[in-house]
Amino acid sequence: MYYKPLPTPKFSIADIDIDKEPGTYTEKPKPPSTSKPESKAARLFLKGPIPFTWLQKANSLGGSTGIVATGLWFYVGINSSKHFKVDSKLDQFTGVTRQTRQHALHKLETAGLVKIRNPKGSYPYIEILGAP
Numbered sequence: 001m002y003y004k005p006l007p008t009p010k011f012s013i014a015d016i017d018i019d020k021e022p023g024t025y026t027e028k029p030k031p032p033s034t035s036k037p038e039s040k041a042a043r044l045f046l047k048g049p050i051p052f053t054w055l056q057k058a059n060s061l062g063g064s065t066g067i068v069a070t071g072l073w074f075y076v077g078i079n080s081s082k083h084f085k086v087d088s089k090l091d092q093f094t095g096v097t098r099q100t101r102q103h104a105l106h107k108l109e110t111a112g113l114v115k116i117r118n119p120k121g122s123y124p125y126i127e128i129l130g131a132p
Helices: 052-059 065-079 088-094 097-112
Strands: 083-085 114-119 125-128
Touching: 052 065, 065 083, 065 088, 065 097, 065 125, 088 097, 097 114
Parallel strands: none
Antiparallel strands: 083 125, 114 125
């Protein structure tokens, strides 16, 4: 009959801690992983200050309006201006459709949080208005 050899233990005599109960050992800490550096998307952040009352009012409008509003403040941080042109990247960033974005922008404009200039056949230009 053939017997498999016993697996080698994952510890050595140096790993044994005399102060602990017999039969227990502590594993050595694993070295840091050499995985890929974090992606560019993982390093994105919102640049403030973002008026809390503005964001609170946008979130209270319902639906995806709060998500789109947060995306608008992301654009403010990128452009260093409260006037900018919205494009399809906002839809990708927020995970909403073009129609949902347009509906949310209309809600934000009705609430007095943004001003929209929508040239025919082009993406809308947005101006973020002051806190309500």
